[in-house]
Amino acid sequence: MLKKRIIPCLDIKDGRTVKGVNFVDIRDAGDPVELAKAYVEQGADELVFLDITATVEGRKTFAELVEHIAEEINIPFTVGGGISSVSDVDILLAAGADKVSINSSAVRRPVLISELANEFGNQCVVVAIDAGIVEGNWRVFTHGGRTATDIDVFAWAKEAEHRGAGELLVTSMQHDGTKGGFAIELLKELDAITSIPIIASGGAGSAQHFVDVFQKARVDAALAASIFHFGEVPIPELKNELRTKGIPVR
């Protein structure tokens, strides 16, 4: 049986791990490779590394880091942050990443999704969607959740799928950083209208939140950052809890 995936997410700035609460507050949480290795040992199923560096030098450091991660890590990993072209992706995949995640650049130029899918295959294109409620409707946000657009989240999810996205990484801005649980209703509806895997993100605060998102929203994977980084929900205990509730995990 295909297992539900648990994915720790590491935010990277200038080659170091940082942690984001509502994408704004930043705290240094260590060496990415060491942290990644620790997660592999704990039983993480995949890893995501998001580069939040703004400078050219920082981008170069990130590509070097990806190479280092690929040498050390024996599970699949996704990289994202600031990717806007086929050549950006070429560099990161050549460095050893398995998948890339695109966000603002795909909203700005949706054809990027098709370009990447054609060039590298659907399985390595993850479209990240930051969703926030504006006047009662779920809208797509860009630029790390700072900029609201008038794009409907559900329409965008379907378009991303049609253009060749292999997975959707959906973060609710309403839930992110709250530790109050995932956006079950949003995720459930997205799962119903798409037929590609959905990775739930934003709001994880306890093992029960993961149980809920797998049982109620039926997503394929769940991603979290700070609760893993600070050991609030250790992955082995989380997996035991999921197993106890009959959710298939590795």
Added chain:
Amino acid sequence: MIAVVKYNAGNIRSVMNALHRLGADATVTDDPVLLRKADKVIFPGVGEASSAMRYLRDRGLDEVLKNLNQPFLGICLGLQLMCKHSEEGDTDCLGIFTENVKRFPSGKVNVPHMGWNNCNELKGPLFEVSTPSPLRGTPPFKGESLLSERTLDQGASSPPSERRGVPQGRGGYFENSDFYFVHSYYAELGSQTTAKCEYILPFSAALQKDNFHAVQFHPEKSADVGQKLIKNFLEL
């Protein structure tokens, strides 16, 4: 020396990284002389079947590969290209295995099959372990879920006779272990199947004929169990 076949299909780097982690001396090459001379050959791959086969044929590598005598390991597309025929691009493949490759039927379930899935009814040296290993990644509590999952998923549907051929305790380390898969096409079950996996339908997770071994999953991305499997191959 381990030769990793160089052709127009990806993920060679991940395989090289895995070999380096195991301390193996490996070279990426499409030189027939080096391929024939190598102690072992690995045939990785993420890509499209018809263009990969065309590439191999144009360079005469198809004949070179299928006539090799040393231990040979195909991975993912590598496994599919070792089969008889693939529906992907209606491609005649190397024909080392008699099984055919088909596309997963589209429907309610996502295609590609992507993620960690358990393999059962393991046979052959890749899955054999002489001494139980305390490697991380298959913690003891797995045993509990193994029992319940087998009862739910497999036990009821597969008759005991089907499992009689599996050497008890030999594939024990790997039996029901999860490996990482990414694929839209699968090799059918057949006489050369050495591991079964189920997604939409049961298919060959591994095949073997003489010195030719192949796995549909990515051992280089399958944490410690994958690493152990590659180590088994290197020790053949």
